[in-house]
Amino acid sequence: MTASDPRRQAANREAVRRMSAARPVLVEVLPAGDVVPGMTGSTILTSGPPLPWPEYHGGQRHAILSAAVYEGLAKTLDGADAALGSGAITLAATHDHGCVGSVAGIYTASMPVFVVEDPDTGVRGFCNMYEGESRKRLNYGVFDDDVRAGLDFLRDDLAPVLADAVRRLGGVPLTPLISRALRMGDELHSRNTAATTLFLKHITPALLDMAAAGAAPAARTAFDFLAQSDYSFLRLSMAASKVSADCARDVAYSSVVTAMSISCREFGIRVSGTGDVWHRGSLPDVDCQLFEGFTPEDIEWMGGESHITETTGLGGFAQAAAFPLQHYQGGDAAAMVEMNTRMYDITVAEHPEYLIPYLGFRGSPVGIDVFRVLDTGIQPVIDGGLAGRGGGQIGAGILRAPMDCFTAAAEGWTRRYGD
């Protein structure tokens, strides 16, 4: 068959239908080890198409080693290195366990995760929690006593309150919050200001009830932590997007992208019709806006999968909903509209729930078709944060998914379905 075969077109429509039909609900907050499929006490998950342990370097390697120490799987970084080399610690890819990673994307068994589920299909996705606004965060390759204390706080203070609130509410449907946030200046990747505020509003009645039941200090502490950052919702947006993307997995003949992922060495994509194979390529191109005092030479790739949002019609694919981002990531409103609009040329459909007010409430472009990317030469755009050498976020910008991944994906698709 050819790339324009009607079977491929029909498969793509079906894949995007499934992706757009998902209605992810936050159903629980639990330790990863209790709920993530295949996660053992000695498993560490990290972002990116998986690599042999010796291939991980820089911030991502340091984050993985530190995670082993944090989890008590090793006493020292050297001990962790040995255990990772021998396989005593299992290192695996987040995406293979229903998870998505922010930057290095580190998961250990004790870390709490948001459990998000599509009720119709039962598909589940998971994401761990935002460490807060400090430049020092494990997922940006930094580990010290402050980072450890922050992770302990998420586990011991924040997660139990959120778990209680979610139980009291009987789950939190995320699609209405996301749809609404798109009308309030968010694109749900680099901007989650509205979604975070709406989520807080949604859980406040439960927090008030908990306060009445004697848990006021804990409820207040959790509220204050979530309220002080506008990014708290990103992890929910990522988990919801992972659920949506996974709903579109394994549609035979489909050339729709179901995951885009970065490690310290590569960009990789998965395509619905080629299953869980990673089609690998070079690191992304980037137009960046760095924080004061940094230069492009300071950028370090240490992984990243938050562009699961772009995979499902959010982030860069909805940036015309989020003009306030222009200061943060550079560019102006007209450029954002143009970038957003070009994404319709490489996608299969318009999302029925993700509407962009500026575009007359047109649905966001959803379902990246590998062959359309190659035919048009238009790279998917990604609103991304940028990590710096030595750890921490040093800026933000527009990343462009590298063309070689799409070439590799087309070859993989053609090997499977013939040309």
Add this chain to the structure above:
Amino acid sequence: MTASDPRRQAANREAVRRMSAARPVLVEVLPAGDVVPGMTGSTILTSGPPLPWPEYHGGQRHAILSAAVYEGLAKTLDGADAALGSGAITLAATHDHGCVGSVAGIYTASMPVFVVEDPDTGVRGFCNMYEGESRKRLNYGVFDDDVRAGLDFLRDDLAPVLADAVRRLGGVPLTPLISRALRMGDELHSRNTAATTLFLKHITPALLDMAAAGAAPAARTAFDFLAQSDYSFLRLSMAASKVSADCARDVAYSSVVTAMSISCREFGIRVSGTGDVWHRGSLPDVDCQLFEGFTPEDIEWMGGESHITETTGLGGFAQAAAFPLQHYQGGDAAAMVEMNTRMYDITVAEHPEYLIPYLGFRGSPVGIDVFRVLDTGIQPVIDGGLAGRGGGQIGAGILRAPMDCFTAAAEGWTRRYGD
């Protein structure tokens, strides 16, 4: 002097400087009779340049009569009519008492008001509270047992909780909430979704503390009421705008508009350099988007002063921040940008805190100059709700301030300062 006299230009700059420098803070929530200057137990305030009692008709008249009954100043509507006719009940204009009215804008002494103050100048403004999403509201000319119960709820249940929260917080600065909401799809007149959510987020810590102190049911009830409507913040936006506008009062030679107001019969404006004189004209022109089942013949004018927001650089003057409004009030994003941009032609300055993301964070046009309106023929645009015959809101749209008010204002200015 001529209209282009340097003294007028300088006065206009000064008026707008004062208007833009105001930083309104919600300082208290109290019954109108306890805090509004000149308000007695037998005073009723209503929207619009004041008219003799017999001139009020329709919904506005019915609202005033009903207010007298609600407040216990009369037993029946007929009794109220007599008391208003004899002067036993004092009917006065909101604007003359630091207040602004939504639609008919009814205030009686027992009704709670937001007390908003500019700390630098001590200028105070007041606004009463949103009755909720019911089509039946006193300010839309409807009064029955449900409306009475709603007003009692505001007085007995909502206001005490808000008063407590504001005290615990030591006041709530409104400018940061307004500035932020402009980045989140609001223009603070017809759309207050983000501002309402941000206000709730701001007061939640106080509500949690109240819940811990045993007031959980009251706190929860107040939260739920405010959370169920996206318009709750409008009254705070109006009070803040009234404070800002009044900061610009009485600058000699200035031709900047300091109030725009509608009664059941007229549109009126006040101008800084001509003090508290109302320059009166015809009712506004309107491009409307009516709710299902209504026609333009159903529109009834029963007052309105929420366009104090437009007077200070919000509402229609910031509509390019609020593309989600296009469905509600008609038009598309391009039309909204064009209308917003034209307002720069009739204003004196750009607001330093009210920035419009789509326009590259340009400050909103602020300070309507009567002579620029006349020179350009461009009417100020107002994002407005529309009341219907028999009461209730029946739609929304763009109102245009009528040109004859500006002609009258220019004549008033010229009488005072010569031509």
